[in-house]
Amino acid sequence: MPPDLRGTMRAFATGVCVASTYRDTPGGRRHNAVTVNSLGSISLDPPLVSLSFGRSSAFLADLLASGRWAVSILPAGGRELARRLARPSAARAADVAGLPARPGDRTGALVLAGASWLECGLRDRFDLGDHTLVVGDVLAAGPGTPQPTLVFVYGEYHSVADPAITTVDLSGPGHWGEIL
Template identity: 35%
Template sequence: MDPKARKTALRGIVYGLYVVGTTGEQGPNAFAANWLTQVSFEPPRVALAAKKGSRAEGEIAASGVFSVNFLPTGAKEFAQTFFGPVHEEEGKLGGYPFRLGVTGCPIFEDAVSYIECRVVERLDVGDHVLYVGEVVDAGVHREGVETLTLRETGFYYGG
C-alpha cells in the first residue's frame, strides 16, 4: 500500500472539531477532538476517540463521563487552545468561560451547543481508545449557527 495515498484518502473523511470536557482529580479539563460520530438514535449515543495515555483519556476512563462542546464556524483559535494542557483560572478553562454540567464536565459559554455523555462502552482501537457515550443531557446556546470543521481550520489529524 502506498502510505501517501492512504494518508491522502483517509484525510478525505470530513470531521468536525470539538472541545471535549472531562473531569478528574485535578479538576475540570478539556481537549480538542475530531473523531466523533453519532452511532445510535435510541438510545442516543455517540462514539468518541481519545488518544491513549493522555490525561483526558484517563479521566474519561476513571469518571465514565465526558461533554462535547460544538464550536461555531470561525472558532479556530478557541479549538487550538485545547490542543495542549489547559488550566482553570477564575471560572475559565484555557481562558474561556465555562460552567460544570450535570456530569461535572465543562460546558463552554461560547459553544453553539453541547451534549453530556455517560460511557457505556470502551474499546482499545490502537493508539486511541473509542468511548461510546449515551447522551444524558444536551443544550443549545445559539440556533442556526454553523459548526467548526477540521477542514475549515487547515489542520490535519489522521491518515
C-alpha cells in the same frame, strides 16, 4: 506499502468540538478539555455517541477515571480556542481554567457558553489499534445558539457559513444506511 490513511482522511471534513472531563483529586476537582474531531453519533434509541483518543492520552485517563464527559460543538469563531486546546495537556491547562463555560448539570464536565452540547456517561470502551473508542450514553443535550459551524479539512479550520440553508428530514426510510 501501507495505505496512506492520514493523507486520504485529510479530505474528509469533520466537525470540531471541545471534549471536557475532570478528575477528582485530594486538592479538588481538576477539569480537562481537549479539541476533538472524532465525535460520532451511534444511536438515537438509546442516544449514544462516541469519541476516539490515543491510548496514551492524559485526557482519556481523566475521562475513564470520572466516567463522565461533555462535548461542545464549536462555532466558526472558535478557531483560536480549537488551536489552543489541541496542544499537549500541560500546555492547555491555563486555557482550560479560563474557558467561558459552566459545569454541566448531569455530569459536572464543562459546557462551553453558546455552543451546542452533549453531556455523556461512559457506557463502554474499546481499544482499537493505537486508539481507544469510548461510547457514551447521552444524558443531556442542548442546541446552543444557531451560528456558522467550525470544520476541519486538509489540515486547516474552516467555517460552514450557512448552517441552515436547507432543512432535510432524515427521519424517513433511506437515510443513514437504512434499507428501503
